[in-house]
Amino acid sequence: MELTREEEKLLKGEGGESLAVAYRILLAIGEATEAEKLIPVKWAHLSGVNYNTIGDSGMAFLEKFSKNATVAIRTTINPMGFDESKTPNLSDEFIQKQMSIVRSYRMLGTTTSFTCVPYEIFEIPEKGSPVSFAESNAAVYSNSILGLLSNKESALSALASSITGKSPYSNLLLDKFRHAKVTIKPDYNLSTELDYGLLGYFAGNTVRDNCICVDMCKEKLDTIKAKALSAAIGTSGSCGMFTNEENNQQEVITCGKEEVNTIKDELSTAEGGDLIALGSPQLGLNELHLLAGLINGKRLTKRCIVFCARAVHNQSTQTGLIDQIENAGVEFMCDSCTCLTPLITRTDFDSVITNSVKAAYYLKNSNRIGVSLKDLKAIVKEYAN
Amino acid sequence: MKCRTIVGGYGIGNALLTVESINFLSMIDTEKGIIDDMHHELFGRCIKGAVLVFPGAIGSSVGAYAIYSLKVNGVAPTAIICSNKADITTASGCAISNIPLVDSPDVESFLAIRSGMEVKVDADNNRVCLTNRTV
Numbered sequence: 001m002e003l004t005r006e007e008e009k010l011l012k013g014e015g016g017e018s019l020a021v022a023y024r025i026l027l028a029i030g031e032a033t034e035a036e037k038l039i040p041v042k043w044a045h046l047s048g049v050n051y052n053t054i055g056d057s058g059m060a061f062l063e064k065f066s067k068n069a070t071v072a073i074r075t076t077i078n079p080m081g082f083d084e085s086k087t088p089n090l091s092d093e094f095i096q097k098q099m100s101i102v103r104s105y106r107m108l109g110t111t112t113s114f115t116c117v118p119y120e121i122f123e124i125p126e127k128g129s130p131v132s133f134a135e136s137n138a139a140v141y142s143n144s145i146l147g148l149l150s151n152k153e154s155a156l157s158a159l160a161s162s163i164t165g166k167s168p169y170s171n172l173l174l175d176k177f178r179h180a181k182v183t184i185k186p187d188y189n190l191s192t193e194l195d196y197g198l199l200g201y202f203a204g205n206t207v208r209d210n211c212i213c214v215d216m217c218k219e220k221l222d223t224i225k226a227k228a229l230s231a232a233i234g235t236s237g238s239c240g241m242f243t244n245e246e247n248n249q250q251e252v253i254t255c256g257k258e259e260v261n262t263i264k265d266e267l268s269t270a271e272g273g274d275l276i277a278l279g280s281p282q283l284g285l286n287e288l289h290l291l292a293g294l295i296n297g298k299r300l301t302k303r304c305i306v307f308c309a310r311a312v313h314n315q316s317t318q319t320g321l322i323d324q325i326e327n328a329g330v331e332f333m334c335d336s337c338t339c340l341t342p343l344i345t346r347t348d349f350d351s352v353i354t355n356s357v358k359a360a361y362y363l364k365n366s367n368r369i370g371v372s373l374k375d376l377k378a379i380v381k382e383y384a385n
Numbered sequence: 386m387k388c389r390t391i392v393g394g395y396g397i398g399n400a401l402l403t404v405e406s407i408n409f410l411s412m413i414d415t416e417k418g419i420i421d422d423m424h425h426e427l428f429g430r431c432i433k434g435a436v437l438v439f440p441g442a443i444g445s446s447v448g449a450y451a452i453y454s455l456k457v458n459g460v461a462p463t464a465i466i467c468s469n470k471a472d473i474t475t476a477s478g479c480a481i482s483n484i485p486l487v488d489s490p491d492v493e494s495f496l497a498i499r500s501g502m503e504v505k506v507d508a509d510n511n512r513v514c515l516t517n518r519t520v
Binding site: 027340 | 392
């Protein structure tokens with residue numbers, strides 16, 4: 001990859017240590033993805049905010065990195081470990097370390113949005129705009145549904161883009177990589193968000209290209225299903241985009257009920273659970289409306305936590321939606337998400353009920369808790385009366 | 386063996402070979418450097434001091450920080466070889482951790498790599514050397 005004279009200088013450290021680190025990262029990923037050059041991006045979205053995801057070494061890295069760096073473009077960030085407005089039932093050590101990370105992101109000048117669904121909250125740049133999204137569900141959703149151009153960035157590559165305002169001109173930023181070579185064809189009817197999540201997990205796990213074709217009716221793909229599909233694709237693989245544009249040169253891989261059941265059996269290890277956890281990705285307005293409709297006049301028989309972004313919570317408080325949902329016994333957690341949450345541990349829970357394939361994957365593999373995967377309607381039917 | 390350099394440097398160690406990709410966030414104990422995903426081919430194996438030979442990272446974008454954690458905790462691989470093209474997570478994690486990273490090795494020599502074989506990764510010269518001797 002060719003750097004401009006100015007970029008070369010910054011790589012050598014003339015703009016300070018953090019910019020040098022950032023250009024070192026951009027150079028490595030530029031080489032890996034065979035970029036010719038760096039191009040300006042309009043928006044960076046960073047992962048690596050929850051202490052459980054980056055640990056002590058990540059915390060120390062960010063503290064040093066943020067001392068002499070400032071974001072050059074709009075930069076939003078992922079959820080952290082707990083709801084900032086509540087006193088969390090967590091160790092002082094966790095809280096202190098989490099707040100150190102938050103301080104570093106504030107020092108960098110990021111918008112501390114604590115959301116994994118920035119595309120549901122912030123104004124979307126015009127179609128075809130290059131962005132740098134680390135959160136995998138956000139990268140997949142933005143490429144596939146919104147027409148933004150983002151590679152499936154890493155936490156560090158998006159961080160590098162945030163302070164340089166640039167990203168390597170490669171992979172999904174180029175039109176030729178935004179066409180699929182393989183089509184995934186489900187041979188059964190997709191109906192619930194869980195069906196789309198399981199299909200996404202299969203697709204991401206099976207195809208390692210930049211873009212995959214999923215044979216489905218895109219009109220039926222509402223925001224909720226598209227989020228489930230995007231999050232699952234991002235969890236199981238390296239693919240950053242799906243399309244439904246078929247052409248006759250594509251290889252076709254059938255996804256049968258049997259394949260999907262195997263994935264479900266692997267992720268769903270329990271019959272039921274002690275807690276219902278909704279939100280990975282965090283729930284947006286559409287999902288809150290759907291949930292409110294389903295539980296209207298009912299009361300949940302299990303403890304239920306809904307993870308959503310503070311911006312969505314604030315907006316929904318004004319419209320009365322939050323009250324409506326809380327009346328059924330739901331607890332809200334802002335600023336955080338199910339993924340590697342410190343709020344759901346093995347000490348307190350044997351197993352958790354969720355409709356999210358991504359949540360199931362991380363609850364099972366990182367939190368080491370049993371999971372019962374069910375779609376939202378089934379959850380309400382079984383656990384509310 | 387010819388290959389392409391992504392992150393420069395020199396590393397030597399026993400090859401730890403897998404055809405399965407790795408989610409660095411959920412599959413590795415970053416304090417011990419042990420793969421702790423029961424379903425992974427390398428379950429129970431330690432990557433400390435090894436030359437990791439694998440297709441690439443999958444899943445979480447935070448995997449890049451996990452690679453850095455391995456380095457800070459002293460349990461990182463001495464070098465990494467990606468069997469195809471290196472991915473963004475692995476490349477960025479190696480870049481800040483100074484872990485030599487090469488990819489796209491020529492197919493014939495690549496197929497000669499066996500787990501446990503001593504591998505020298507000379508990323509500064511786009512070269513990987515194999516010997517049958519174990520370290």
